[in-house]
Amino acid sequence: MEKYKVRSLGLHPRIQVTVPGSKSITNRALLMAAMAQGSTELKGVLFSEDSRVFLAALQDLGFRIQIREEEKAVLLQGEGGHIPQAQGRIYVGCAGTAARFLTAFVAMSEGEYVLDAAEQMKHRPMKELLDALRQLGAEITCLEGEDTFPMRIRGMAAGREQAGPEQGAGLQDREEGKKQGQVSLNIDRSSQFLSALLMVAPIRFHRLTVRLTGNRNARSYVEITRQMMEQFGHPGVIQLEKDCYQVQEGRYQARSYQVEPDLSAACYFYGAAAITGGRAKVWHVRRDSLQGDKKFLLLLEQMGCRLDWQEDGLVLQGPEPGRLCGVTVDMGDFSDQALTLAAIAPYASGPVTVEGIGHIRGQECDRIHAVADAMERLGVPCQEREDGFSILPAQPRPAAIQTFGDHRVAMAFAVTGLRAEGIVIEDPACCGKTFEGYFQVLDQVIDGNN
Secondary structure, three states: OOEEEOOOOOOOOEEEEOOOEOHHHHHHHHHHHHHOEEEEEEEOOOOOHHHHHHHHHHHHOOOEEEEEHHHOEEEEEEEOOOOOOOEEEEEOOOOHHHHHHHHHHHHOOOOEEEEEOOOOHHHOOOHHHHHHHHHHOOEEEEOOOOOOOOEEEEOOOOOOOOOOHHHOOOHHHHHHOOEEEEEEEOOOOOOHHHHHHHHHHHHHEEEEEEEEOOOOOOOHHHHHHHHHHHHOOOOOEEEEEOOEEEEOOOOOEOOEEEOOEOHHHHHHHHHHHHHHOOEEEEEOOOOOOOOOOHHHHHHHHHOOOEEEEEOOEEEEEOOOOOOOOOEEEEOOOOHHHHHHHHHHHHHOOOOEEEEOOHHHHHOOOOHHHHHHHHHHHHOOOEEEEOOEEEEOOOOOOOEEEOOOOOHHHHHHHHHHHHHOOOEEEEOHHHHHHOOOOHHHHHHHHHHHOO
């Protein structure tokens, strides 16, 4: 499908959908399962381009994995922080989580690896993480561009006389080789740098202190990391002060783990209800969700929607069309939803201003520019700023939306087209990065209400 022509949803629709598992939680769970000792079963796993890249990379590193895609399940045999293959090549595609998490993982290892990526990922930030890993002792050589893929990494423990489990050395031997460490890190361009270091630190350090040097305070994804580490049996991460984290000594434990539904995906359907006066229920969304995008639901409530948290999911009731309030909001801590808010902003009753999201210029595309480009095509007044944008209410005109190969641009602006005629999404297949069946689900919702 080269283009997707959005059809009208009509007013006051009834929406009920199931969305895939969370990408953020799926990829963190895969890494922690690999670092645990023993067999972990993951349920509700997201199967998308990003997660498949992550799974394939772990297999290339020698991990034994059973994949049951129809059941949304993975059985992974962890090696207690050891990587079975001491040498190898892995590919991280254009997946930010795979790129940052696996780079840090192999940097803590006893082996030597070459990592490569898709062209899109080569233009995304890596320098800050690589600087931190070099401070800690990893040898990293970038083979083409500076501070980007492809790169060769010689792990911090490489060259030590230390056998893997198959040569008779066990967990206790590897524990004796651990040390204390401290490192400076800037996460202004991605909090994934910090999550990566926190998760993999127990492999090589009894205690690792990470001191942040930048200005970014948005750390909801770091909180997901901290909570999941505890769920996998690690004693946790102490925040010594605002900009200083300390990873405590501990190991990950194999377990059975249920991945939450992806709130990022759910928010597109809640956005659809918000602009049509509809009622949307996404199954299994929980009030105690770990995901920072829960803040977007509270923002929709502030704009005039009603939330009904039920045992089997969340129901959102949109206001009558024309009564969705304008808002000014700092979305630095849930920036994935900045595009969703932009997509529904033309239908608000007042201006919508988003601040604090300058870092999203360095994601799959320059997302702030992508918003401004879409609004220009739609004939909707928009002011682009370095760290955000402002959008004035206006009825969108027919337009073809350029997605820049970014899944969130494609999914968000399809929502705009549910109340406007003639909107076409270019390159809809880019949604495969996180939600392969998005447009099929959207078609089912539209057909069910027409």
